[in-house]
Amino acid sequence: MMKEFREAGLLEEIIDSISEMGFVKPTPIQDKTISHLLSSDRDLIGLAQTGTGKTAAFGLPIIQRIDPKSRNTQALILCPTRELCMQITKDFNSYSKYLPKISVAAVYGGASIDTQIRSLKKGVHIVVGTPGRVLDLIHRHCLMIDTISFLVLDEADEMLNMGFKEDLDTILSSAKSERQTMLFSATMPREIAQIAKNYMRDPEEISAGQKNAGAENVEHHYYLVHARDRYLALKRIADVNPDIYGIIFCRTREETQEVADKLIADGYNADALHGNLSQAQRDQVMNRFRTGHLQLLVATDVAARGIDVNKLSHIINYNLPDDPDIYLHRSGRTGRAGRSGVSISVVHMKEKSKLRMIEQRSKIRFEQKKVPGGINICEMQLFNLVDKVVNAEINKSQIERFLPYIYEKLGELDRDTLIQKFISLEFNRFLEYYKDAPDLNQNVQTFKSSDRDRVRDNYIPARSGGKQGIFSRYFINAGSRDGLDKPAIIKLIASHLRNRDIEIGKVDLMKNFSFFEIDSSYDRETLNAFSGAEFKGRPLIVELTEKKPFDKPQDKKKFKRKK
Ligand code: ADP
Ligand code: MG
Numbered sequence: 001m002m003k004e005f006r007e008a009g010l011l012e013e014i015i016d017s018i019s020e021m022g023f024v025k026p027t028p029i030q031d032k033t034i035s036h037l038l039s040s041d042r043d044l045i046g047l048a049q050t051g052t053g054k055t056a057a058f059g060l061p062i063i064q065r066i067d068p069k070s071r072n073t074q075a076l077i078l079c080p081t082r083e084l085c086m087q088i089t090k091d092f093n094s095y096s097k098y099l100p101k102i103s104v105a106a107v108y109g110g111a112s113i114d115t116q117i118r119s120l121k122k123g124v125h126i127v128v129g130t131p132g133r134v135l136d137l138i139h140r141h142c143l144m145i146d147t148i149s150f151l152v153l154d155e156a157d158e159m160l161n162m163g164f165k166e167d168l169d170t171i172l173s174s175a176k177s178e179r180q181t182m183l184f185s186a187t188m189p190r191e192i193a194q195i196a197k198n199y200m201r202d203p204e205e206i207s208a209g210q211k212n213a214g215a216e217n218v219e220h221h222y223y224l225v226h227a228r229d230r231y232l233a234l235k236r237i238a239d240v241n242p243d244i245y246g247i248i249f250c251r252t253r254e255e256t257q258e259v260a261d262k263l264i265a266d267g268y269n270a271d272a273l274h275g276n277l278s279q280a281q282r283d284q285v286m287n288r289f290r291t292g293h294l295q296l297l298v299a300t301d302v303a304a305r306g307i308d309v310n311k312l313s314h315i316i317n318y319n320l321p322d323d324p325d326i327y328l329h330r331s332g333r334t335g336r337a338g339r340s341g342v343s344i345s346v347v348h349m350k351e352k353s354k355l356r357m358i359e360q361r362s363k364i365r366f367e368q369k370k371v372p373g374g375i376n377i378c379e380m381q382l383f384n385l386v387d388k389v390v391n392a393e394i395n396k397s398q399i400e401r402f403l404p405y406i407y408e409k410l411g412e413l414d415r416d417t418l419i420q421k422f423i424s425l426e427f428n429r430f431l432e433y434y435k436d437a438p439d440l441n442q443n444v445q446t447f448k449s450s451d452r453d454r455v456r457d458n459y460i461p462a463r464s465g466g467k468q469g470i471f472s473r474y475f476i477n478a479g480s481r482d483g484l485d486k487p488a489i490i491k492l493i494a495s496h497l498r499n500r501d502i503e504i505g506k507v508d509l510m511k512n513f514s515f516f517e518i519d520s521s522y523d524r525e526t527l528n529a530f531s532g533a534e535f536k537g538r539p540l541i542v543e544l545t546e547k548k549p550f551d552k553p554q555d556k557k558k559f560k561r562k563k
Contacts, residue, residue, distance in 0.1 A: 008034040011064055013098035018056065021094055027053035028208035030060075036204060037061035037182070043200040046184045047207035054154065054184045055091050062126070062150050063092060068100045071123035073143065075150040078131055078171070080158040082108040088128045088154070102126065107143075109133045117142045131159060131167035138174065146176045156185040156192050165191065172199040190217065193336070205310065205336065217335030221369045222345040222355060224442045231262060233346050233371050233440050234318060238268060238296065239430065240372040242384040246314035247307070248298045249321075249330050259318060260298040270296035273303045301326055310336045317345040320354045324361035324539075331364075344369075349442060353543060360531050361539045371441050374434025381430045385423060471505045472520035476530075477541040479510045489514055496529045496540075515545065 004026050005015050026034065029048040036044060038061045048054055062075050077088055089106040096102040107116045107129035113136065120127070120142050127134070127143060137143040151172075153159065159168060172181075172195070181200045185192055196203055225233045238244055250256040253274040260272030271285050271294055282303070288294040290309055297307070301321070312334040321327050327343075334341025345366070347355060355366050372380075399406075410418060478484055478492065486507050493504055493516055502525070505517030518526050523544065530542035 004031065005034075009038040010034065010060055011099070014060055014064060014095060017095055017097040018060070020097075023056070027057070029054055029206065030057045032206045032208060033057040034061050036206065037180075038064065040204075041180050043180060043203040044182045045196055045200070045203045045205045046182065047186070047188060047205070048184070049186045052208060055088055056095070058152050058154070058182050058184065059088070059092055059095055062152070063096045063099065063102060065150070066102055066125045068102055068125065070125075072147040073120075073124055073127055074148060075126040075152070076134070076143075076145065076148045076175075077126065077128040077152040077154055078134060078159065078168070079128065079154040080130065080162050080164070082110060082130065084155065085128045085130060092126060092128070104128060107133045107137060113137070131164040131171060135167045135171055138171065145171070145174055148175055149179050151175055151179050151181045153181070153183045153185075153195070156183050156195065157187045157189060160189070160191050168195065169198075188217070188336075193217070193339075207332065217339065218331050218341045218343055220331065220343050220345075220364050220366045222347050222366050223369055223371050223440075224347060224349065224352075225371060225440050226442050227348045229440045229442075230318065230346050230348075231259065234259070234316065235263075235266065235268075236372050236377060236440070237314075237316065237344060237346075238263075239377045240380050241314065242381055244314050245292065245295055246297070246312050246316060247304055247330075247333060248296060248316040248318050249304065250298060250300060251319045251321075253300060255318070256298050256300050256303075263296060263298065268296055269294060270298060273297055273299040273307075275300065275303055301330070304330075304333075307333070309333075311339065312336070312341060313339075314341065315343040317343070320345055320347060320351055320358070322354070324358045327358050328362050328364075353541075356543055357539065357541055360533070360541060363532050371439070373439060374437035377434055378427070378430050382423065382427055385426055389422070470520045471517040472523050472526075473515055473517050473545045474526065475513060475515055475541070475543045475545050477513050477538075478535055479512050479514045481511050482536060484514075485509065489516065492535070493518075496533055497526065498529065499525060502526070 005018065005023070006012075008026065008031070029046055029052050033044065033046055034057060036042070037058065046054060046057060048057075058077075066074050079085055079088060085106040085108045089104050092102075092104045096104075103122070103124040104126040105116070105119045105124040105128070107120070107127060109130055109132050113133070116133070116137065117140070120137065129137075134143065138145050153168070159165075181203075183192070183196060183200065183203070223233055223237070234248065248259065248270075250259055253276045256274045257272050257276070260270055263270035271288065273282060273285050273289075277285070285294070285297070286307060289297045289307070292311075297304070298318075299307075315330050315334045317327070317330060321330070331341075331343035334343060345355070358364070359366060413421065476489070476493070478489065484492065486509050489507050489509060490504055494500075497504075499522070502522050503519055505519075507517075508515040527542065527544070530540055533540040533542070
């Protein structure tokens with residue numbers, strides 16, 4: 001059963017000790033991190049939520065790589081609190097139970113520094129400490145930071161929250177440069193990315209499970225178009241972002257190939273990556289993409305898994321995935337290493353409920369954007385072109401010999417004509433294409449105003465109690481099949497609405513779902529109250545209904561529970 005730990009390359013002695021601790025199988029972050037750390041000196045960023053086994057993820061390989069014969073301090077683990085210092089120290093001692101003596105010391109504030117100095121003087125291989133105390137000990141020359149080969153920042157986001165930024169900066173900049181730095185964090189806010197950028201070298205980024213908020217650098221946009229206009233919208237998105245560097249996610253291999261073929265035929269720097277290609281073809285495409293020679297990679301989720309590029313400006317969801325986690329995984333490929341990123345979804349009306357589901361599950365907010373029109377695109381392209389001209393490097397020695405001829409040819413044109421002709425050379429292409437470009441937006445109204453309209457059209461005014469006499473009707477994905485009756489539904493709703501003044505109106509109980517009414521002046525509050533809510537282990541979906549569902553039978557389909 002310990003096969004997977006063995007395969008990662010861990011020593012038998014370590015496997016014995018962790019099996020005594022009840023470890024049977026590596027957790028996802030351990031699976032990815034241990035083999036990396038045992039075989040590579042490359043820096044590493046590990047993103048995973050708490051409780052996912054990060055201590056062993058870095059601890060086991062470090063223990064294995066310590067040289068017990070040397071008395072130098074070889075590893076420094078920085079963590080935010082005294083409790084964590086003690087916990088990590090205890091774990092390390094357990095991991096190394098069957099190895100030749102490896103010594104670990106915990107150093108933290110609020111305890112006698114003299115005792116800690118004494119233990120350091122004996123020579124310890126691994127020091128686990130809080131940043132403030134560690135810095136203090138470095139200043140007193142009791143902790144030799146210039147012998148450290150492994151430096152770990154554990155719970156880096158917490159350390160920053162606790163105000164250790166300056167201490168970390170000082171420690172990191174005084175450590176010896178030939179070291180392996182590992183940073184573990186549950187989230188990746190800008191400041192962490194900054195630390196990674198300043199003090200880590202070409203870090204490998206490993207994330208396991210859902211990153212709870214890599215999203216901080218990522219904006220989520222969506223464009224609402226007719227299904228038939230998907231491809232045209234994609235082109236406009238590419239055109240209005242001339243320097244785009246991104247992945248376009250499709251559902252199937254066929255669709256992937258089709259979209260890539262069309263883009264190539266339309267003159268875009270794009271290619272496809274999917275499982276129907278040979279390994280050699282895939283390697284070639286990946287290489288071109290990785291090195292930036294390819295701007296747009298059209299890929300399936302599976303094929304894109306191996307791509308590790310930190311500089312992506314955009315992720316485009318040509319189709320939305322059914323699973324919110326996959327959306328997060330896709331969008332988390334942009335906005336890395338301190339850069340900001342945009343995750344774009346091209347959706348049609350029927351997919352709007354998917355957006356809402358992703359929002360609720362993933363705690364992100366989608367912003368609706370208008371599909372750029374011809375004029376926006378021409379403007380962007382024009383400015384981009386002008387920037388390129390301004391920034392172009394002049395290779396004097398090489399063009400010198402052609403200049404007389406060029407001056408002779410162009411010398412007759414006055415300055416204005418020359419500028420205009422230069423720009424037109426490239427720009428005409430876009431002008432021509434977008435001359436009579438139609439508006440692709442399926443619904444240019446914003447969420448809010450359309451909600452209002454709905455309320456006005458469908459809802460029955462003048463009921464007692466409603467502050468404005470207007471109720472909004474909501475869909476909720478819970479019904480009699482969940483063992484609920486009307487009072488239970490009301491109780492469920494009320495338990496999420498903190499505000500007791502909100503009146504719940506009529507409830508229609510169905511088998512798989514229900515409808516309920518709430519004073520429409522609380523629309524926003526109601527939707528917020530259910531954001532991220534769960535019921536019986538699944539996301540609770542609450543939406544404003546678009547139409548009165550019983551007027552039009554075909555609308556019922558939309559509310560079917562997904563199997
Ligand atoms: P994190 O650092 O992500 O918060 P920890 O390293 O503290 O997570 O691990 C959380 C708990 O899971 C600990 O009790 C640890 O002993 C246990 N654990 C870690 N890895 C495994 C494993 N592979 N199998 C079983 N339990 C594990
Ligand atoms: Mg931890």
